[in-house]
Amino acid sequence: MLQARPSDSLATARRNWATSAPPDHSRSSQVSKASSNSGRACSKSEELDPMKSTPWITAKRSHWIVFLLAVAIRLWSVAESSHVDPAFAFPIVDEQTNVDQARGFLSDGPGHGAPYWKPPGYPALLALIALPWGEIGTAGHGVPTSYAWAVKILQCILDACSALMIVKIAAATAGRVAALLSGLLYAIAAMPVYFCSQFLDTTLFTFLMLLSVFLACSAFADRRVTPWIPVGMAIGLACITRATGLPVAAGLVLVAGLQQGTWKLRGMRAGVVAAACAMAMLPIFAVNLKLGHDAVLISSNGGINFYIGNRSGDGIGSDGLTSVATGPRWDQLLEKSDDLRLASERSRRYYNLALQEILAEPGRWLQKMGRKAAALVSARDVPNNKNLIEETHRNRVHWLLSWLPGASGPLMALVLAGLLIGKRGLRDDDLPLRVSLLLLTLTTWSFFVAGRFRVAILALGCVVAGRGLVTLGLRWRALLVMVPLLIGVHAIPVPARSLMDGYCIDPVALGYVHEKRGEPDLAAQWYQRSLDQDPGDVRALHNLAHLAQEAGNLPLALERFRSATTIAPDHAPSWNSLGALLVALDPPEALRCFREAVERDPEYVGAWINLGQFLESSGELHKAQDAYQRARRLEPARAMPPFLEARIQNKLRSPRSAQRLLRMVNPQLLEPGTRELYEQLSEEVRKQLEDVPAPPDAIPQQPEPLDDADPDRPEERGVVG
Structure with a gap:
């Protein structure tokens, strides 16, 4: 079967051009003769890069196609949500937490809420957007409709930039054809489009994670130390947006140390990434320590989230998939640490409680981990703040995207197909991508597998999926790989259909939206x-x-x-x-x-x-x-x-x-x-x-x-x- 080899990275191409011998003009006639023979099979260069046969799809055109398509779909989705979503300007549950934190930043400055309960990166962005409004309502209530539009339009543009990052990563690691396909897959991906309409950190975190991987891939193709500085800054910003970026930050430090060179040079690269990442997180730690009087690195909700994802039980908030909202269940969780004063102490208490319950019933915990692993590759998205079935039926754009290859089922099948190809699906110098994808998946698996935590994984997986499509090609043998995978991911009964149909994390929050x-x-x-x-x-x-x-x-x-x-x-x-x-x-x-x-x-x-x-x-x-x-x-x-x-x-x-x-x-x-x-x-x-x-x-x-x-x-x- 014909396979397309990925093109060289920009740095490699420049190096090859600089060291190549002068052109041999005596062979120009032979080249012309070979190229004029249109009746023969494609030349070897065309086999290596099918983009040669379609010269109109240049890199610049690919970027514009992907970006404009992504922006158009997302803006259409937001416009549809403004008419059909009752909570469009009334944030609920985690959305409300983010918006209220932004209100606190506007009124009290960066010290509001320190030590931070959730990472402050996304609320800080919401506060910056709110500056022209001055104030965006009282805590616990809705926001001005114009402000909701501004936030969601910005998220649409940001997510379209994420699609561009995917194109660039795929171009450097898998070739131009795979780059275009990867970007198109993300442009029509249902879950990223959905989260552009929510007051959640998903869009921002995904962009920063992709930016970190892109910069790391570029730095890995270089031999200097300085290209690793922006890598550390980008992954540091991702960490203060969502703390699950911390393991990925450690992984990129390791990647920088594994790049070829002397031990001294390797140590300098790793140190630069670690130092730049620490510099990005240092202001947050300083605020927590100085104003919050507690040594919290970023946020203090890690312990309770780990406990929610690993404690015993099979219901909502204890099944390893879903979370817990404000109410009696949440109050019961908080009572377990009421006797502790410091947020860091309470977080450690929840980690200890989780480990105790794991050791008490290791068999049940292993079953739960198996269920979470199945949810990671399932065609079904675990609901988090809202009922995704209702959201899909309510919004015409989401319903349409659910039938395209960007839906979670087909997209996950394509990612798995790309991974099964092995080294043929990725280049040898794609180590930053592989490490980031692996660590992000393991981190999500360790906590609870809500649908929004899988978006960044799917975004990185689009690179693998695009390369898999190019490698498999449009041949009948590809069906032998794709059809079983497609059937398999749709056959996984996790999460249960009953959970998806009847899910509501906080009926009181939705009731209050309708009351307002x-x-x-x-x-x-x-x-x-x-x-x-x-x-x-x-x-x-x-x-x-x-x-x-x-x-x-x-x-x-x-x-x-x-x-x-x-x-x-x-x-x-x-x-x-x-x-x-x-x-x-x-x-x-x-x-x-x-x-x-x-x-x-x-x-x-x-x-x-x-x-x-x-x-x-x-x-x-x-x-x-x-x-x-x-x-x-x-x-x-x-x-x-x-x-x-x-x-x-x-x-x-x-x-x-x-x-x-x-x-x-x-x-x-x-x-x-x-x-x-x-x-x-x-x-x-x-x-x-x-x-x-x-x-x-x-x-x-x-x-x-x-x-x-x-x-x-x-x-x-x-x-x-």
Whole structure:
């Protein structure tokens, strides 16, 4: 069978050209004669590189074809999602974590959340994109639609650049034809296209990983030390985007040391990669150590993720495939390390717990590892944040791509076919690609195999798949390889079809999205689904009570709020919401509920505001002032607490203090009705200062600030009486 040998790399070609002998003009006529014989078989050079027979597909044209196709498909997908995805501008679960971290960076600087729970690379990018907007909403809520578009368009362009990186890697390691095929495969790959529409780190991490491998392949073809510097910087940036890049970074250090040369030169190359990688990660470690007061290298969620992927059990969050979202299951996990103060200690605790459970039942753990290995090569993608079956049926672009070779099943079969070819599928100097692909696969296998963690593996695999296509060719013998592999990956029953059809990591999050969109019936269905799965999910019961309250069914709302406080006595939002509902019905009980809320959670800003307003309406102005001061200290950027405190100062005949407090208020952050009250209060204070001049009076001593608390429900913003 005819096989195409990959073309030499750029550096090799230059070296061969420099050392070649002068051309022999005496043989030019023989060459012309041979080339003019069109009736014969292709020349040997054409056999070695079929691109010779299609000169119109130059390298530059290949790049433009792949890039424009990739951008067009991804932009089409995002446009479709903007119409059919209810969570397009309402991030949920991990997306919400990323967006809220970006909000923290905008308001508090790089030290927000230190030591970091998740790698800060992607949230930092979200924060940079948000600079023209200034602020992108309050924590736990949606983002401006224009901002969502900006993020997702940038991710489309970034992922198209990833396709270009694949073309360049394949051109250097497998030839120009394989390069074009590899780039086209990634351009139509379903999973990368899908993640361009999500607020997740998948697109950025994949790009940085491909950039690292491309730079490493170029440096490996060189003999100098300096080309390895950008390799270390790129893989370092990949590590602070997703910590699973750390083993790959170690692998590239090893690759640099294995390049031909003296031992001194090898050591210098390896040292340069390690130093450049460390320089990229050093600022993150410094922030964690200096501001977070904990020696966390990048993030502290590695331990709990390892525990989720290797602990005993077969359900969601314990099957080695899926993760756990906020709710009763997540709370049970956190309770295992509640006694530890430092994030690094908690992370180590989870690693130890995982090892203990592995050693206790090694047989069951081996079965789980087998299931995870099957998931890595399966045609089915393990769902993570959302139900991928629903997402595919909802979006026409995703549905169309699911029938093309870029779907996970055909693409994985092509990757496996390329790997089975062995050395014929890859060059001898492709060591950076092979090491990165191997280590990334092993790292994913060690934790849990969610679909988004397989995207970078498939991206690197596209190089292998493209070379496999060129080597196998369009011949009937290729069917003997491809058909069994295609059937095999589709026959793997992992993940189970029932899991894929009914999967939802957090029904409450989806219900809240529908509630914010003004779809209470759909929201109630998701909340009830969460209660069916976990009857103790107080979040779902609390939100169902709110829906009943908004529908005017106060008896049902009271019943559900009381049930929520009974099921979870420490759930402060339920006490606060119950108190807000009881203000007109049973004032003494309402006061008790507000006090319960701030006692259960002293950092709960909404409860302090409601407690202050209740005390103010009861004439206890000094106690109300204390509550407002506490709220203002907890969340200085919030507009309501200083406005309410200014109103108290005005009632206490302290107009200068009221004026200073009003200067802290951004009226644009107030509700329209409250904004009118703000203007009235400002006018009253101005008149008092004109009519009754008074010496400056100091604002009373305030308690020390605690950590900020995220706003939750509308009543927590305070209801101005």
